[in-house]
Amino acid sequence: MSPIRVFLVDDHAVVRRGMRAFFEMLDDIEVQGEAADGQAALDQLAIAAAAGDLPDVVLMDLLMPRLDGIAATKAIKQRYPGVEVVALTSFSEAERVHVALEAGAAGYLLKDAEADQVGAAVRAAKRGQVHLDPAVARTLTRSLVSPHRTATALTPREREILILVAKGQSNKDIADALMISERTARTHVSNVLSKLGLTSRTQAALWAVREGLVTGP
Structure with a gap:
């Protein structure tokens, strides 16, 4: 089977480099591209869509300049419903995940998640399944x-x-x-x-x- 194509969106270059390095070690997931904010991501996805080469999954940071992950997620799901989005968050941003889920995110990860959790989240999203980070899930259930x-x-x-x-x-x-x-x-x-x-x-x-x-x- 073809590798799962992932697009990375995070305003911290070190985070993108870390995720890219991890995915390069996997046979079933490959990084298709990356962007430093939501608007740049939408611009690049528009080009990919025109070429018929959209990614399978977008890993989306929530707090970014220009266009944040919430707005970008909503736009992606409206324009490209077949593309799944997994939100990336720090624990202090947990309350924002609610809004990301309502915008159409398929799941979410903490930025300090173990590498295998990142891979599991991407694979689950590609299968149309939900991946919930355990720590944030327990917090979110109280305010569902x-x-x-x-x-x-x-x-x-x-x-x-x-x-x-x-x-x-x-x-x-x-x-x-x-x-x-x-x-x-x-x-x-x-x-x-x-x-x-x-x-x-x-x-x-x-x-x-x-x-x-x-x-x-």
């Missing part, structure tokens, strides 16, 4: 949106679907586990998000942890 919705709004099958989503399962994984079609699995996931007033699989995973349906990461 839609706090008054309860699992009683879901049917037993939808609760089952939600638990699988919270465990990072893709629609295909869910379909295989429950012996249903992938289309049916996708419909169930959409219904779960709608009933709970959530906008992403990542929010659903956090909600399930907070409600005690699954244990935290």
